[in-house]
Amino acid sequence: MAEIASPPTLKPSSESYSAKLVDDEIPTVDYCMLYSNDPDQESLAIEHLGQVCQDYGFFYLVNHQIPEKLLDALFKGISEFFDPSTLEKRKVYSKKDPMDRIRWGQNYSSGENREYIKVIAHPQYHFPPNPSSFSDILDEYYKEMRKVVMGLAKAVSKTLGFEESYIEKAFNLKSGFDVSAMNLYPPNYVSKSRIGIPDHTDPGFIVTLVQDVNGGLQILSHKGYWINACIPRHAILIQLGDHLEILTNGKYRSHIHRVAVDRNEVKRISVATLHGPSLDKFVSPAPEFVNEKHPQAYLGMTYKQSLEANGSDEIDVQSSLDQIRLLKV
Numbered sequence: 320m321a322e323i324a325s326p327p328t329l330k331p332s333s334e335s336y337s338a339k340l341v342d343d344e345i346p347t348v349d350y351c352m353l354y355s356n357d358p359d360q361e362s363l364a365i366e367h368l369g370q371v372c373q374d375y376g377f378f379y380l381v382n383h384q385i386p387e388k389l390l391d392a393l394f395k396g397i398s399e400f401f402d403p404s405t406l407e408k409r410k411v412y413s414k415k416d417p418m419d420r421i422r423w424g425q426n427y428s429s430g431e432n433r434e435y436i437k438v439i440a441h442p443q444y445h446f447p448p449n450p451s452s453f454s455d456i457l458d459e460y461y462k463e464m465r466k467v468v469m470g471l472a473k474a475v476s477k478t479l480g481f482e483e484s485y486i487e488k489a490f491n492l493k494s495g496f497d498v499s500a501m502n503l504y505p506p507n508y509v510s511k512s513r514i515g516i517p518d519h520t521d522p523g524f525i526v527t528l529v530q531d532v533n534g535g536l537q538i539l540s541h542k543g544y545w546i547n548a549c550i551p552r553h554a555i556l557i558q559l560g561d562h563l564e565i566l567t568n569g570k571y572r573s574h575i576h577r578v579a580v581d582r583n584e585v586k587r588i589s590v591a592t593l594h595g596p597s598l599d600k601f602v603s604p605a606p607e608f609v610n611e612k613h614p615q616a617y618l619g620m621t622y623k624q625s626l627e628a629n630g631s632d633e634i635d636v637q638s639s640l641d642q643i644r645l646l647k648v
């Protein structure tokens with residue numbers, strides 16, 4: 320596979336944002352340490368992960384075992400897929416029906432500036448069949464990423480003091496519904512504002528994010544200021560999803576994030592995958608997290624119902640946390 324040259328850095332813009340914007344303050348979690356053969360090291364790593372989930376809700380994951388060559392091939396494949404000269408060909412994936420499993424879109428507006436292709440990556444794979452080398456790379460990438468996600472489900476269960484299969488069972492992750500967005504910002508160098516994607520949280524257990532060019536993603540911390548995410552090359556940014564917040568009754572919260580694009584100068588590709596419960600899984604705050612001091616703060620409903628609660632379908636997902644929340648935590 321061809322090597323990709325070191326990418327340029329996209330400088331974040333702070334204009335037009337009122338809340339404080341700081342550079343990187345995002346913790347790092349070492350995936351291998353969560354499974355260390357040394358029990359002391361392992362328990363320290365699990366304790367650290369629990370602290371990070373509670374205090375931040377997002378972190379850089381390093382030593383995750385996804386080959387760097389696979390990530391580089393993924394970015395190259397996406398870059399070729401979004402080639403401006405083949406724009407007409409990909410319009411075939413424009414949304415025609417709510418049941419479409421592959422969906423393409425291009426937005427140039429004051430509220431959103433990106434080109435994207437969304438696919439369902441689990442429980443069944445739905446990828447653009449051409450070019451075949453690209454769908455093979457996607458297949459490999461999503462399989463590798465699922466291993467990481469299942470591993471994190473075990474580790475997060477332990478941070479909560481449960482057996483390692485707790486999260487997997489609570490979300491029925493073996494049949495989990497994963498939607499992945501491959502994004503190009505700005506859409507072929509044209510944007511109508513500095514917003515790539517506006518403020519939002521994401522549904523599901525966790526969101527995994529990889530990118531080819533640093534900068535652009537901004538995360539609102541629980542302390543109320545924005546952080547520019549400077550994801551180390553080949554690391555994965557993990558963000559906790561709304562349904563982990565619901566399950567833990569607000570102990571592990573999701574958080575608002577957005578993408579800034581900067582003066583159309585740099586092309587950035589990201590792959591954000593929402594790893595969710597199975598569509599029919601009923602998710603509500605677990606009894607272990609509900610007590611007099613922490614009354615039930617969210618409604619229970621199936622994952623499918625919660626995806627549809629925002630008036631959208633299950634692929635064009637947006638957070639429905641506002642409709643599900645009973646109390647502010």
Ligand SMILES: O=C(O)CCC(=O)C(=O)O
Pocket residue numbers: 500502516521528535536576577578589590591
């Ligand atoms: O591209 C990014 O950095 C973020 C994408 C995102 O937040 C999403 O697709 O939900």
Ligand SMILES: [Fe+2]
Pocket residue numbers: 519520521526576591
């Ligand atoms: Fe997101």
